[in-house]
Amino acid sequence: MKITGAKVIVCCPSRNFVTLKIETEAGIHGLGDATLNGRELAVVAFLEEYCIPALLGRDARQIEDVWHYFYRGVYWRRGAVSMAALSAIDLALWDIKGKALDTPVYNLLGGRSRDAVLVYAHATGDSLASAVESAARCAEAGYRAIRIQAAVPGLTDTYGVAKGKVPYEPAKRGLAVEERWDTARYLSFLPTLFAEARQQLGPDVHLLHDVHHRCTPIEAARLAKQLEPYHLWWLEDPVAGELQEGLRLIRQHSTTPIAIGEVFNTIYDYTTLITEQLIDFVRMPPAHGGGITHLMKVAALAGVYHVRTGFHGATDISPVGMAASLHVDVTINNFGIQEHMPHQEIVSEVFDVGYQFERGVMVLDERPGLGVEIDEEQAAKFPYRAAALPVNRLTDGTLWHW
Ligand code: KDG
Ligand code: MG
Numbered sequence: 001m002k003i004t005g006a007k008v009i010v011c012c013p014s015r016n017f018v019t020l021k022i023e024t025e026a027g028i029h030g031l032g033d034a035t036l037n038g039r040e041l042a043v044v045a046f047l048e049e050y051c052i053p054a055l056l057g058r059d060a061r062q063i064e065d066v067w068h069y070f071y072r073g074v075y076w077r078r079g080a081v082s083m084a085a086l087s088a089i090d091l092a093l094w095d096i097k098g099k100a101l102d103t104p105v106y107n108l109l110g111g112r113s114r115d116a117v118l119v120y121a122h123a124t125g126d127s128l129a130s131a132v133e134s135a136a137r138c139a140e141a142g143y144r145a146i147r148i149q150a151a152v153p154g155l156t157d158t159y160g161v162a163k164g165k166v167p168y169e170p171a172k173r174g175l176a177v178e179e180r181w182d183t184a185r186y187l188s189f190l191p192t193l194f195a196e197a198r199q200q201l202g203p204d205v206h207l208l209h210d211v212h213h214r215c216t217p218i219e220a221a222r223l224a225k226q227l228e229p230y231h232l233w234w235l236e237d238p239v240a241g242e243l244q245e246g247l248r249l250i251r252q253h254s255t256t257p258i259a260i261g262e263v264f265n266t267i268y269d270y271t272t273l274i275t276e277q278l279i280d281f282v283r284m285p286p287a288h289g290g291g292i293t294h295l296m297k298v299a300a301l302a303g304v305y306h307v308r309t310g311f312h313g314a315t316d317i318s319p320v321g322m323a324a325s326l327h328v329d330v331t332i333n334n335f336g337i338q339e340h341m342p343h344q345e346i347v348s349e350v351f352d353v354g355y356q357f358e359r360g361v362m363v364l365d366e367r368p369g370l371g372v373e374i375d376e377e378q379a380a381k382f383p384y385r386a387a388a389l390p391v392n393r394l395t396d397g398t399l400w401h402w
Pocket of ligand 2: 210212236237262
């Protein structure tokens, strides 16, 4: 089944999405998510200039070979931009295969291992009390797992906290804004937040928190240890992942489960962390980590070491990327949880999806392929708008991890 065409569709229904559409001689097309927050057009250029010309004429059925053509066959391999592009190609080819065989992609990956996919919600507040209230509202809406982020007293901006009534969106229009950060204030505040949340929400709801790479290893170890009484489902990205040895220090001091790697993009970012059992959850999603083909391998390695998955699912994962995650989630034995940060309503004017939220879980229907379609005419009504993720400085001006 020859690939006869491919194009990139960029649209901005409330936020930017990059979608790759691959067409075949059989008249079947597939979609892939190539969205890389704040770097969208770099992936578009890479796809249009280098990948699409090399895709034309290849057999869309040979997913494994195409994957290796764009990974092993490339001298300048890995990296966020290349891997987002490769992920999109891979997702589109799985979508085509599912449609060609008239079955959902999960049936091609081993079939369902569960009826539905446990997801976690985002609770946020500009104070401790409002964050806990927000978490209580999530629980009322049926969520059984809730991530809580609250403004740190004394700081004007805190990662993950919505301002006013507008839903939280990490990228802001225009050039990157600069935020200020104070780890000492954060470390004394956070245990008080989770003490209150656990007390008010009770023992059954799963609580999560994202440190967003802000701590040094020993600070993260202290935090993980202090949060132990509140039994978190996980503490996410406690340190910047490139210093993998840092995770050893956290493990030596605490039993709080650790999730890491939404910014990782290959299995090689995980091998030490998984084989030394320094983490509990893999965050890298199919949309950024080399597609379904590569994530199935990462999940298999993780499973051997009793490490589970908890894929990144922020709004910058498009509905196509979210569907790809859900097909893997529902299939693998070592699934843990899936992040669910709902897209704004207007996104459904462009994307039609085959998954839906029902009381704490995401349910996938029986549509063939990934189960997502894009309305190109609607997409054209929402042109790209530049947006960037913030940059972070300590209160004395020192540049820090965001
Ligand atoms: O693009 C960056 C966001 O996806 C990220 O800040 C969200 O950390 C995040 C999360 O856990 O959802
Ligand atoms: Mg995160």
